[in-house]
Amino acid sequence: xxxxxxxxxxxLLPTVPKVVFDLIEILRDEDAAVGVxxxxxxxxxxxxxxxxxxxxxxxxxxxxxxxxxxDAIQLLGFSSIRSLVVSSGLTGTFQKVEGVHLPTFWAHSxxxxxxxxxxxxxxxxxxxxxxxxxxxxxxxxxxIMAGAMKEQMAALNAAHPFDTMGRLEVEKRQLGYHYGDVSxxxxxxxxxxxxFASALSGFADPMAQPQQxxxxxxxxxxxxxxxxxxxGLVIGDARHVWPALSADAIGLSEEVVQDMPAPRELAFDLExxxx
Numbered sequence: 001x002x003x004x005x006x007x008x009x010x011x012l013l014p015t016v017p018k019v020v021f022d023l024i025e026i027l028r029d030e031d032a033a034v035g036v037x038x039x040x041x042x043x044x045x046x047x048x049x050x051x052x053x054x055x056x057x058x059x060x061x062x063x064x065x066x067x068x069x070x071d072a073i074q075l076l077g078f079s080s081i082r083s084l085v086v087s088s089g090l091t092g093t094f095q096k097v098e099g100v101h102l103p104t105f106w107a108h109s110x111x112x113x114x115x116x117x118x119x120x121x122x123x124x125x126x127x128x129x130x131x132x133x134x135x136x137x138x139x140x141x142x143x144i145m146a147g148a149m150k151e152q153m154a155a156l157n158a159a160h161p162f163d164t165m166g167r168l169e170v171e172k173r174q175l176g177y178h179y180g181d182v183s184x185x186x187x188x189x190x191x192x193x194x195x196f197a198s199a200l201s202g203f204a205d206p207m208a209q210p211q212q213x214x215x216x217x218x219x220x221x222x223x224x225x226x227x228x229x230x231x232g233l234v235i236g237d238a239r240h241v242w243p244a245l246s247a248d249a250i251g252l253s254e255e256v257v258q259d260m261p262a263p264r265e266l267a268f269d270l271e272x273x274x275x
Contacts, residue, residue, distance in 0.1 A: 001148055001149055003177045006145065009148070014094055014143075014144075015190075016090070017044065017089060017092065019041075020086075020090075020092075023082075023089075024082075024086060024089070024192075026040060027129065028129065028130070037081065041069050041085075046092065047089070048069060050084055051072050051081065052069070054084065055076055083270060086133050087270055090106075090109075090136055094143050097146050098150055099146050099150060099157065105143070108226065109135070110271055111266065112135045112138055113134075113135030113222075113270075114135070114270065116219055116222035117135065119218050119252060120132075125214040130215065131219070134200060134219060135219060137196075139163075141179035141180060141181065145179060156170065165224070168180065178204055180200050181200075184196075198213055199215040202216035203216045203219035217250045220246045221246055235254065236258070242254055
């Protein structure tokens with residue numbers, strides 16, 4: 001199937017809940033009013049329950065029970081609320097995809113998102129919340145492809161799992177596009193900001209883009225780092241190649257990434273929240 005074919009059959013395409021889209025836009029403003037965020041959150045019972053569960057978790061050690069969304073937002077902060085909204089909202093768009101173990105898929109996506117946010121904080125050329133959101137949905141195109149091309153994707157997954165190194169190049173060679181291109185098309189369909197689509201389509205090979213996109217380079221490094229962990233490799237291992245061009249483009253050294261906590265550690269709390 002071509003990229004256009006994938007998007008010609010609308011029943012294969014998920015829709016992001018309006019409340020999630022609204023919250024993502026509102027939470028891009030660090031000065032947004034807590035009351036406005038709370039009123040939007042209360043429109044979604046699942047999000048409300050998850051926010052309150054997180055606020056009352058032992059991690060925060062609050063002695064009194066948090067029962068108000070406004071109190072929960074003030075305790076957790078916009079950064080945590082944004083992460084929860086993005087991760088919970090996206091995971092809810094797909095209930096079942098043949099051939100894909102969704103908990104494993106979302107764990108991978110949250111690890112990429114968490115690493116992207118961490119690296120964005122180190123480079124200071126990319127907004128951390130934007131890096132997290134784009135990282136969360138970087139591979140959502142894989143789910144669309146798996147649903148539309150069941151046999152072909154099953155064979156590809158068996159030969160080259162989607163969360164390992166080189167998968168994007170294999171898809172590009174066999175199909176003429178990769179899951180990042182599909183994710184980018186979906187982001188445009190959902191009317192996310194243009195920088196979402198450009199980073200999603202460009203992260204596989206940032207150096208080939210007409211203009212250098214710091215967000216695409218951050219995402220490229222994040223996907224690489226999570227794949228490294230997935231394959232049981234470490235930075236400095238002779239079997240990996242440090243993506244020097246992307247790192248240099250955003251001013252990150254190999255030492256910075258080497259000193260970073262493991263992806264599974266960075267995403268641990270988020271994986272618990274959506275489980």
